[in-house]
Amino acid sequence: MIRTKGRACAGKRRHDTEEQAEDHRDRLIANGAVRLAAYRCRNRACRGWHVGHLPKPRI
Template identity: 80%
Template sequence: MIRTKGRACTGKRRHDTRDEAEEHRDRLLAKGAVRIAAYACRHRGCGGWHVGHLPKPRT
């Protein structure tokens, strides 16, 4: 794990590639997680990929 200013990456598992992040997402979905996606981290200090929840749909 890497910590960045504003703690955006604190507590998140970092993946080196998109494929690794998508494999992790697939395992979580198989365990019952919903509405999650792999995404590239926007922080320069990280440079990796994370898996996180999608925003709730607007009603």
């Protein structure tokens, strides 16, 4: 699970579909971003899709 640390979806780009979010993630990765994932927003007012960083791997 990706936690938003109380930020909900403030400051994040909203996508209507999972496919749109994944396309956006792919463009960001092509421009050098790493460890990104598309996920469904839990905010009831939004209910869209966002792109965010994955948690750091545990060692």
